[in-house]
Amino acid sequence: MDDENMPIGRLEIAGFDVSNLLWELDDIEQAVRELALYSPFREYFKEALELANYATSFWLEDGRYPDRAGSVVATMFRLRDEIEEHASYADAASLPSVIRRFHNIDHNAADSQLVATYTLVQSIQAIQVLANWLFETELYVFDLDADLIAQMQVTDPKxxxxxxxKERLKDPGGEIDARESFRTFMGDADKAIMLASLYRQVEDTDVSNGNFKVANFLSEALSKAFSAKASQRAAAAGKANRKPESVKQQDAANxxxxxxxxxxxxxxxxPAISERELKKALVKKEGIASEPTVKKYLVIGGYLPR
Known part of the structure; x- marks a missing residue:
């Protein structure tokens, strides 16, 4: 399995390089909140983040994540395209079996945990596609006058x-694509979380009891899958995901x-290095961060434009 900390540049959301999906959902939320165009899409991000938090709660054991959880999440995120491709040809109920076909996946994980992790990956991709479109739209503003715009961010945010x-309105096609991709990922995530809830009910049910009835079980399981307990679990997972604000600020500063x-x-x-070559050196050669992140900090630091 993969290490729980993903390599720099594997997942970038709104200029923030995500290294651990279990522990950095709060950081992802903070990154999207800082987008200039966050407000019109607040409910979209809220929906996806709540679902992501709920999905991580399937790994909680006595309020903590077991050591293997991070590795399973990182591995499934890396294999997301292959898993999605195989899942598209299989029955929805066989999703755990599809995931287990990949030898990199920890086979000791429960079916509900694997399916919930699939939900997490899909919801994160939904956030990514929408947030990165907004982030890239925002970066175009800096093409006007990077120094002036950087100052305006602080002195006149409105x-x-x-x-x-204005930049957003120039690309209606890009917005349509981002919205549609968001809905596609969220549709898959919504279906998966219901399946994960059903598997959790199966795992928690004592079928050896002579009074066990399939019809009653399915009715109760479906009811619980759609119940308000999702929000309660999301709150519990949210507490597990929190890190001190000072840590986030220090990471950004570093x-x-x-x-x-x-x-x-x-x-x-x-001294004559071009903007393109400077970004390439920092992204490709040194692997410090993804290109949008490097560009953002180079602009803030006054290194761009050159």
Whole structure:
């Protein structure tokens, strides 16, 4: 299985490099909240994040995640395309079997946990496709005058948001694609979480009891799958995901410092280095972060445009 911490650049959401889906849902939420165009899409992100939190709750044991949970999540995220392809040809109820075909997956995980992890992966992809479209739209604003726009972000955020809104209106096709992709991922996630809830009910049921009746069980299981307990579990998972705000800020500060130091080093070695080559050096050669993240911090640091 994969290490629970994913490599830099594997998953980037709104300029934030995600390394651990179990522990960084709060960070993802913070990243999307900082988007200039967050407000019109607040309910979209809320829906997806609540579902992601609920999905992680299937791994909770006495309020904590077992050691293997992070590795299973990271592995399934890496294999997401292959799993989705195989699942598209199989019956929905056979999703756990489809996932177990991949030898990298921990076979000791319960069916409900595997299906819930599939839900998590789908909901995260929904967030990613929408957030990154908004983030990239926002980056176009900096093409006007990077220094002026960076200052405007701080001194006149309303005007900055208005400029971002203008950029959004220039690409209605991109918005349609982002919205449709979001709904596709969320549709898959919604179906999967219901299946995960059913598997959880099966796992918790003592079938050796002579009074066990399939019809009654299915009726009760379906009722529970659609019940308000989802929000309660989401709240429990949310508590497990929280990290101190100071840690988030320190992580961002450390990343900015790494990008700044690397940029200084490359510019010192080649004062005529182009914007394209500078970004390529930091992203491809040094692997510090994804291109949108590197560009964001280079702009903030005054290194771009060149």
């Amino acid at each position: 005007k900055y948001c208005a400029l971002a809104e 990343l900015f410092e790494r990008i700044r130091s690397a940029a200084d080093r490359h510019i010192l070695a080649n």
